[in-house]
Amino acid sequence: MDYQVMIVGGGIAGLTLAVKLASCKVKVLMVEKDEKSGLIYKGELLQPKSLAILKKLGVYEQIKENGKMLPSIEMTEFYQDGDSLELIGENEFRYDIIRSEFNTSVMLPHEKLKEILFRKAKQYPDFHHMRPAKFTGFTNKDGRRVANVSTKDGETSIEALFYIGAEGRVSPVRNEMDVQIKKYSYNHHFLTVSFPRPPTLKSSSIITTQERFLGLFPLPDGEVRSVLLIKPGEYKSMRKQGLESFYQAYIELMPEMEGYVNQISSWKQIQLMIPVRHNVSSYVKDNCVLVGDAAHSVHPMAGEGMNLAIQDSDVLGELLCWMFETDRTDPSHLKWFEQVRKPRAEFVSRLSHQAALLYSFPSLSWQKLRMKGIHNTERNNRLHFKQMLNTSGLGIWKFSIVDRMKQIGLVPHSFGSRSIPESEQTKHFFTEQEDYPWLKQ
């Protein structure tokens, strides 16, 4: 046996898992096909549960030093009539409604987080990596799986006790596992780009009209990551019209962007993002496991994809460490990973879908319904807490039918709006036993 665990993919899921395993002396190999990252933009918003996990891994101080804390998200709605905008709604969802050490989100450039995790992994002698090295499939050697890896020096085969597919949306490990995959697509695309931000932009902000959606997420170093919702085909027509049409889409919604968004000098800086959501039927087969985007991808509206990857790797990392520490390396124990993570990831996937629907229909009546729902959720402490808890990853407290009636105004939002005491809040946080149920064995 060459390694105890082989991880395919050196993204956030692969790196988080590698740090955890190497820290508990599991001999781990991570293979990454790209010498450099291909996409300019990927997930950058870290939610509270991910921050708690990164603290356990010993990198939280670096996250705080290099990231931008964003404790709330502001939502501004305008009615647009030609060039004129009328302010018709302002709301704010606050993480500090959650009584936890980790009641904020943090924006951190994706590549910076990877760099921090990679540096941490290299501190452990049990961490090994190959890059560029592409996993191409398994072969059978005397009844055991062996991984084929293609490197600059040619083909090589690697044998491990467990193989982890952490290769993102296109996953050869998943293909080999022959699991089913359910895909959902959407009636919109996004354009995403970072550029210097005006000093007035300090919080995460979503600015919407009956037709438009612009998300703005301040980054450290005076930059902002932006996400503009467009119709399919609009990217092509905007490119034809030139960058001016792109600048105008921003300046129309936020006049302070003048002089800032214009610093984007080429379409090459702007990335087209086509939202797809998928879920696989099973995360585990024999000695193979899927984590992160290989197992599920969520609609980007929720800002959760990278967080699910970190949270998967935390649970799988703890489980594999326990399996090796207690000499229980039978693959049947991997069922615990799927048992904990699949329902949670599917819950977040549904949340991301609901968030996408809120902004999917360009009409005034839909905008009014959305505004009512957001306003009533913000004003009712219980609904506000549930919203933020479910987003944070720290726990789950589902909305009831009565909650839904309050959101759409069929029941007054002031009904049952007392603030939730800490003792009641903590009942809805995931306990250590719920995160790592095998430990009570």
Ligand SMILES: Cc1cc2nc3c(=O)[nH]c(=O)nc-3n(C[C@H](O)[C@H](O)[C@H](O)COP(=O)(O)OP(=O)(O)OC[C@H]3O[C@@H](n4cnc5c(N)ncnc54)[C@H](O)[C@@H]3O)c2cc1C
């Ligand atoms: C434009 C964009 C914006 C996003 N914004 C957000 C956001 O704001 N918040 C959020 O939480 N999420 C966001 N996401 C989602 C988030 O980036 C992903 O959910 C997250 O990166 C998943 O991590 P991962 O490690 O599972 O996969 P990936 O990040 O895709 O990493 C997989 C790695 O595996 C490597 N690999 C692939 N195939 C092989 C192979 N055969 N052999 C070896 N290596 C291989 C790849 O090169 C890659 O490095 C965004 C995604 C995109 C594309």
